[in-house]
Amino acid sequence: MFVDEVEVKLRAGDGGNGCASFRREKFVPKGGPDGGDGGNGGNVILEADVNSADLRQYYFKPHWNAKNGAPGMGSTRNGRGGADCVLKVPPGTVVHDASTGEVVLELLESGERHVLLKGGSGGWGNIHFKSSVNQAPRQFKEGTPGQHGTYRFVLKTIADIGLVGYPNAGKSTLIAAMTAANPKTASYPFTTLNPVVGVMEPEEPGGIRIQLADIPGLIEGAHSNKGLGHAFLRHIERCKGLVILIDLSGVDGREPWADYQNLLKELDYYGQGLAAKPRIIVVNKVDEPAAADHLETFQKKTGTKPVPVSCLLGEGLPELRKALFSFANEMTQP
Structure with missing residues (x-):
């Protein structure tokens, strides 16, 4: 089975939320905020791979998601960034926006990589909101959602x-x-x-x-x-x-x-x-x-x-x- 055209639904990872926490140490009664930032969401990346013969793997699995960023933690520990989702396609693949038909990307050379969808940014922990008038802020920033979309992959053979x-x-x-x-x-x-x-x-x-x-x-x-x-x-x-x-x-x-x-x-x-x-x-x-x-x-x-x-x-x-x-x-x- 040779597949040279597929429609896929892709989603980049969401950014993790920032953390609202305070230092809790012995002999430090008013330790102040120490909430870490959330991790960034993973990107959806397309890579042209000469070892990919066609688009069949996306025919059988049309939904692909990058990982979300982890939330921030106390002790100013930042959340881990979400893993990227790397999709390998044959050289010669053209990526269209499924709703408009517009050409978004063309991958011609093996090894060529492009970020198709960006992951969301991690939110700030409450340590960023400390000020002279607010020594114990409880606010934090939520992570932003990752980009998502539906795309059509079309393979056009490359040959001399x-x-x-x-x-x-x-x-x-x-x-x-x-x-x-x-x-x-x-x-x-x-x-x-x-x-x-x-x-x-x-x-x-x-x-x-x-x-x-x-x-x-x-x-x-x-x-x-x-x-x-x-x-x-x-x-x-x-x-x-x-x-x-x-x-x-x-x-x-x-x-x-x-x-x-x-x-x-x-x-x-x-x-x-x-x-x-x-x-x-x-x-x-x-x-x-x-x-x-x-x-x-x-x-x-x-x-x-x-x-x-x-x-x-x-x-x-x-x-x-x-x-x-x-x-x-x-x-x-x-």
């Missing part, structure tokens, strides 16, 4: 290059061949129901590493949330570039060049700059009987020169690997 294509185009097979990722593969649509990120290691020392994301297959109408359109498309938003993967076999009577045009339309309709991202076109299944004719038509109709491969037989993969590293290097140039 996103693989985009129709279901069963061969994306999972391709990422398995190019990286150490091991997505489920089968000859039926929607095998991949959540993003899978694999890493292409550099061929030379000091070379760049490429994070390659297998985005679940799009269908026509994805921009209007048909199927799981929005849930899939948002994972492309953070990718620096795209690989458009086209099935050359003409599955279900579809023309490969038409598939390409329709995919571009879906990206354009969705917005968020997806259609303007740098892209490389890869045509898969060149081993199929009709592939040669489809490739010739594809090039004429689209005016492009795609990289031809057969993920099943491994044909063209070394050339594609070089093309991807060259593509990634171009995107990193200032």
Whole structure:
């Protein structure tokens, strides 16, 4: 079960009350006030953690509270501060205010930490209220409540290059061949129901590493949330570039060049700059009987020169690997 969107109710800790007490020592008949301050409430802190794969723990447990501060005590002893509540989320998590939809936080880098909700302040003990006209004050200050709120966590996958294509185009097979990722593969649509990120290691020392994301297959109408359109498309938003993967076999009577045009339309309709991202076109299944004719038509109709491969037989993969590293290097140039 992959969870990339949840709603959570969060509460920071309340501050502890101050204490009203007086010194009670032998031979000190009028010892004066000695009430300590209450402890501060714990904060709710979000931390991006690369070891967090998704948001499932918040799906099963949507309520999280930091600890309250302890009350002050006599002998000027202050209450202990409440423990923080640290919530670990995957890098790429966006935090929205559930009531307004406003973006409150974005956590992009592993180890990044932000205080989302502040704990309440501890109240003052009566020692603070002593004055020349009030030597034995009984007043104290109560702690203030911690902040609270309801938020929506939305995960947007972070990768250098996103693989985009129709279901069963061969994306999972391709990422398995190019990286150490091991997505489920089968000859039926929607095998991949959540993003899978694999890493292409550099061929030379000091070379760049490429994070390659297998985005679940799009269908026509994805921009209007048909199927799981929005849930899939948002994972492309953070990718620096795209690989458009086209099935050359003409599955279900579809023309490969038409598939390409329709995919571009879906990206354009969705917005968020997806259609303007740098892209490389890869045509898969060149081993199929009709592939040669489809490739010739594809090039004429689209005016492009795609990289031809057969993920099943491994044909063209070394050339594609070089093309991807060259593509990634171009995107990193200032």
